[in-house]
Amino acid sequence: MQLKVAVIGGGAAGYFAAIKAAENKAEVHLLEKTSKVLGKVKISGGGRCNVTNATFNPVQLSKNYPRGEKFLKKAFNVFNAEHTVKWFEDRGVKIKEEPDKRMFPESNDSQTIIDCLQKEAFKCHVNLRLSSTVTGLTSKEGNKIGLVINGIEEVFDRVIVCTGGQPKIEGLNWLSDLGHTIERPVPSLFTFKIQDKKLASLMGLSVPDAKIRVIGEKKLQETGPLLVTHWGVSGPVVLRTSAWGARALSDKNYHFSILISWFNKYSDQDLRVFIQEQKEKLRKKQIKNNNPFTLPQRLWDYCLDKIGIPESKMWLDLSKKELNKLVEMLLSDEYEVKGTTKFKEEFVTCGGVSLTDIDVKTMQSKHINNLYFAGELMDIDGITGGFNFQAAWTTGFISGCSASVLLE
Template identity: 70%
Template sequence: MKIAIIGGGAAGYFAAVTAAKEASNEVHIFEKTSKVLGKVKISGGGRCNVTNVIFNPVKLSKSYPRGERFLKKAFGKFNGEHTVEWFKGRGVNIVAEDDGRMFPDTNDSQTIIDCLTDEADRLGVQLHLSNTVSKLTPNENGTIQLTINDSSQVFDKVIVTIGGQPKLESFDWIKNLGHTIEDPVPSLFTFKINHKPLTKLMGLSVPDARVRIVGEKKLNETGPLLITHWGLSGPAVLRTSAWGARMLYNRNYQFEILVSWYNKLPDQELREYVNDQKVILKKKQIKNNNPFELPQRLWDYILQRLEIPETKLWLDLSKKELNKLVEVLLADKYQVNGTTKFKEEFVTCGGVSLTEVDVKTMESKVVSNLHFAGEVLDIDGITGGFNFQAAWTTGYLSGKS
């Protein structure tokens, strides 16, 4: 069987090596650029966040704002545990970190790239770089004709793994086949905040914070929070952006957020804790006695925000000042005016409608022998290795079929 893979990313390579295990299959990867696996290379700060320790299909599927029900069935066939075993069987050990993310033990994404490309070479997968597929034409006999760089080739099966696309027109050649395309909008993006006193703290990280969208009770996420020169980033922000991708797009990225800098105690318990600290630290200066384990620069910023003199003693804090301190620690409000891309994790929600794809084989219900895998589908996960896992899973199922 002659098989074409359109796209040389994670899903494309996994589909290719899975399909090529059948000796009778002739597998070709067509990549429009001069390089393959580009996103694998830069992901996880160059370490490649391969998957996540959540292996249970039901629990794993809950990390996907789009595609949960679809993936729950798919993960029953191939999930994170299978991914770890697959790479281990090819000499690559995948290890977990405390936050659940999993990386190659070399901490180098090139390890994953070499594993995939070596496996493809071993199985005889043929790679065609700088080859753009501009048209797909189904034939009456079930084969599919591809227009590639102004020439044509015919294949028995085609697997589309072109990744997420920022513009709807990029899907026109798929839409023209009769497929429904969910409008693509950004997911996993950072928040732009024009507040110089905050952005002056760029590079500062808070390990356990909470971010909430004002007016949206369900849109709140916890985790590390990073202050940048343009605003806020880090897992807490990225996860919030993923769950709210379409709603925030509809708001033109103009909204308010509440930041909990201290996320260890709820409101009443924190108030009691602050009052206790006033007694314990009574004759000590507030600047040099921070009982919240916050970075010193952030503590100084909070005191300035509350207009509390650095030389003030804890015992001299008024009831009003104590209340304001609790409010800022739990719900510091900021106006978001736009977004910026987070280059390592940026993904797009939207793509080929899942209602038109068979979850068992990733085959189109509209065009026979046409399959999809990866982010070209209307699937996206939160940060933490989930998007790559969706790529491995859908790539495996499409290749195996």
């Protein structure tokens, strides 16, 4: 008997699930409501596709997920980053590691990943059905599942739902109506809006090792590259902060204050000692034209202007009060955040189908037999760096395997 399997959603998880199920000789129908597939794969990583992250230990890999760590720790024992790299390389796509451990195709072109997935799906005889909108799901006799597709019901042996993150909880009502618990969706991986004209004058400036702390949230601080934009701040350090703080920042209605340390090299005391040393070393040289830090000159000028140190002031004349202001500016520069901006290449949703309703060994629903889940629809999200695609590959692989196995 050949199983008839429906996969709802033509994204990364959907394709991986469909391919795996078809490899196991199931008759697979990949249903995509739009006329295009793999849209997020296309734009991710600036059009290069951040396939995964070179964190090959499953336990360490799972620590990069604000939601889903314990669940994925088990799932990664089945399929993890090492398996992902091998899967693509076995199909002729070489994957390279960058210094920050992000992994991309050697071609630096996301189309390489898309072509690989589509070629494999075609090879395995996956039936791709575009413009196929699913509006209903019901359990049928014999544990089969009926799907209403473009107004017509069709019956399947197994169904894998890979519809991606939903911005509003109403988009998941059809799953809650089936008995599933839905964790409220909120944005993750977003940038911070800061209405500060002087800061905006630094647009395009990047700092390689900054720290961001959210005032009032003791555990919410991250380090890494920071980018100043015309609307505020972005970069990996901001995206990681937004991921770990997705729910807390939503509860604040995205109105909160942050402290920026423009470099994460010095403690308060070490910085004071260093500045005192520079006073003695540089003495009669102008502070503005003699920047002793590994900071861009534009940022150094901005800092001096913000705390009111004149351009003509010599290092020797730096007062104790000015020194204190300089230390505070460099290590605890405060800004008010009012709102967010979606980072289109990385934007994901925190929330979705509760993991307590999903069997980690199979990705099957604990409420509806032969109904499976994969990808961002589940309450899983990772920080930036290839982790969200890895969760898609992993959950897609397991659900595709499970949904295509004939039970005795």
